[in-house]
Amino acid sequence: MPSSPLYRDMSLSPSPRAQVALEWSELSLYMPDGRWRQIELDGSSNVIGDATARRRFVRMMTIEWGYESAAVITPPDRGAIAPRVAYLPVAPEDAAVVEASVWETLADWVSSSGRLAGRTVEELARLASIATAPFAVAIGEVAAQVARDLARLARGPLRGAADVIEWLRPLHMAARESPRAEDALVAALAACSE
Secondary structure, three states, X not given: OOOOOOOOOOOOOOOOOOEEEEOOOEEEEEOOOOOEEEEEOOOOEEEEEEEEEOOEEXXXXXXEEOOEEEEEEOOHHHOOEOOOOOOOOEOOOOOEEOOHHHHHHHHHHHHOOOOOOOOOHHHHHHHHHOEOHHHHHHHXXXXXXXXXXXXXXXXXXXXXXXXXXXXXXXXXXXHOOOHHHHHHHHHHHHHHOO
């Protein structure tokens, strides 16, 4: 198949990924070169949109707080080639590159003003995967409450504990890949046994 500017070019070398640690109102970005940034989310503003990085389409989130700002982008090596006719802002050179799933979870958290209420167990499991240990425990406790409520609605007052554990399955699946999601799962199971 002939190459077109709209198809992905896999010859681009992968960008080193930054690590993310999320707290209630704080975001820490650990860059691959050893630098790290701490971002205060309380009172911050954010802009989410498309951008270009290394002549590729990326999703970019810019967080501004006080007089500082930070950009978080999806991997340019996985983005499609940006045609010259499309005018998009250019991502800063110091933008933190994170996996697309991490970016989506972080963008959802920041754009929803950091609320745990009204989230599904699956959303909480994704959030726990990028959380710090204490925040993951809090997320697990919320996931336990959501699972208990769902089990009560599905089965009525004579439900069994197995039903609650079944509703926690997304958290169990996330715990296979993330130590923080495992912390959340342990907290959820402890809260369900009370």
